[in-house]
Amino acid sequence: MSADYRIESSQPLRSRFLPAAASEQYLVKDRALAVALAAKSFNRADGEEIRVVHVPTGEVVYRKAPFIRMDAASEEP
DSSP, rough: OOOOOEEEEEEEOTTSSSSOOEEEEEEOOOHHHHHHHHHHESSTTOOOOOOOOETTTEEEEEEEOOOOOOOTTSOOO
């Protein structure tokens, strides 16, 4: 099977829809499935984004921005 899309992150991804063993990338044949899996996934470290890359061209077709926590000290009154 040829995988046309790669879900990637610099930290292991976790999702109830991905295999139990956390990995930093998963290969998927279908674009819609790859984007849906990436959207439902999260990683352990704050500040890490998740991307879906079209393998043949290297084009990033989906990017999930990192979650940034606002702590009480940085919030404006």
